[in-house]
Amino acid sequence: MSGTSLDSIDAALVSFECDGPSLLATHSLALPAELKAQILALNSPGANEIEQLAELDPLLGCYFAEAVNQLLNKSGTDKQQITALGSHGQTLRHRPEKGYSLQIGDPNVIAERTGITTVADFRRRDLAAGGQGAPLVPAFHRHCFHSKQHDRVIVNIGGMANLTLLPADPHAEVIGYDTGPGNVLIDSWALEHTGQPFDHDGQWATSGILLPTLLDFYLEEPFFSAAYPKSTGRELFNADWVNTQIKRLHGPVRPKDVQHTLTELTAITLANAIKQHRLSSAEIFLCGGGSHNRFLRQRLSAHLQTEVQTTQALGLDPDWVEACAFAWLAYRTLQKQSGNLVAVTGAAGERILGGIYTA
Ligand SMILES: Nc1ncnc2c1ncn2[C@@H]1O[C@H](COP(=O)(O)OP(=O)(O)O)[C@@H](O)[C@H]1O
Numbered sequence: 001m002s003g004t005s006l007d008s009i010d011a012a013l014v015s016f017e018c019d020g021p022s023l024l025a026t027h028s029l030a031l032p033a034e035l036k037a038q039i040l041a042l043n044s045p046g047a048n049e050i051e052q053l054a055e056l057d058p059l060l061g062c063y064f065a066e067a068v069n070q071l072l073n074k075s076g077t078d079k080q081q082i083t084a085l086g087s088h089g090q091t092l093r094h095r096p097e098k099g100y101s102l103q104i105g106d107p108n109v110i111a112e113r114t115g116i117t118t119v120a121d122f123r124r125r126d127l128a129a130g131g132q133g134a135p136l137v138p139a140f141h142r143h144c145f146h147s148k149q150h151d152r153v154i155v156n157i158g159g160m161a162n163l164t165l166l167p168a169d170p171h172a173e174v175i176g177y178d179t180g181p182g183n184v185l186i187d188s189w190a191l192e193h194t195g196q197p198f199d200h201d202g203q204w205a206t207s208g209i210l211l212p213t214l215l216d217f218y219l220e221e222p223f224f225s226a227a228y229p230k231s232t233g234r235e236l237f238n239a240d241w242v243n244t245q246i247k248r249l250h251g252p253v254r255p256k257d258v259q260h261t262l263t264e265l266t267a268i269t270l271a272n273a274i275k276q277h278r279l280s281s282a283e284i285f286l287c288g289g290g291s292h293n294r295f296l297r298q299r300l301s302a303h304l305q306t307e308v309q310t311t312q313a314l315g316l317d318p319d320w321v322e323a324c325a326f327a328w329l330a331y332r333t334l335q336k337q338s339g340n341l342v343a344v345t346g347a348a349g350e351r352i353l354g355g356i357y358t359a
């Protein structure tokens, strides 16, 4: 798994025996700064893109394979014990409205270098069926976190934020969609103004104050009020998007106040999305790296007027939910079972996702 945050490649060893999942071992491989810069450059239009993309595709496949091989070494696992590997791919452009989502990290290379059957390219079958191709984690959230006693909301705060509504009623539809930015804006603002890749525990944001006019400008973004199914990425939520609204203030701003406001933006857009579904007594569980941002968590809790926990309370480490989800999606593919939820992606039907690259 490597998400929009570009913080690391996360490899999880997961067992689905006895219905699972049980998380057996984990390993994170940091993306080298140069590679991160190359990926970021390809996230927006530029010169000589085809050549750069073509080169980066197998190179990233090597890194994904390396993350897996290191995980196996570290955990003393023989590759013969592994049924398959699921690779999310690194997203370069996600434009479901145009029918595509471009993800790289060549699965041929991964299969070759690990000697493990690789399942990848999960989004495009859903896109071909008219869906958004994302988010794909909600089916996994339902599999692991559904409760017959309580309505639950699973909130994944990665680079982008997405939620999954799990009504206790087993006949009620499971809804899930991207709510907008998760960490991506607060990360890039922190990097630009503090040199740090992220705002540890939200401490810098806490030192600033809310800029209410700026928050209102941000909230004018049509994506926030658009009906689901919806999904998004860096092509919308990026530094330009942040700066365009700051310019409308026609005056100096303190960077820490912008950080506070951007963190509030993630919290309020998530809270507004959750509130519109009127699951007033739902239990809220966070996962993804943003679940460590204490200020963000406090603000979300304040808006929802309820306690928010992490998926640790449900037995799965919040940092590893998404990686486990793609192991599970690979498992589903090999079982010839669907991985998408129609109510989430808007596809014409449930589909077996991904391509299989045999060991
Ligand atoms: N202690 C922390 N405090 C604040 N933010 C954190 C902390 N730990 C991780 N994060 C955030 O989590 C992000 C990584 O989250 P992740 O779930 O891996 O997202 P993605 O799926 O986009 O890679 C980091 O970029 C950072 O913004």
Ligand SMILES: [Mg+2]
Binding pocket: 002, 003, 005, 006, 007, 008, 010
């Ligand atoms: Mg990550």
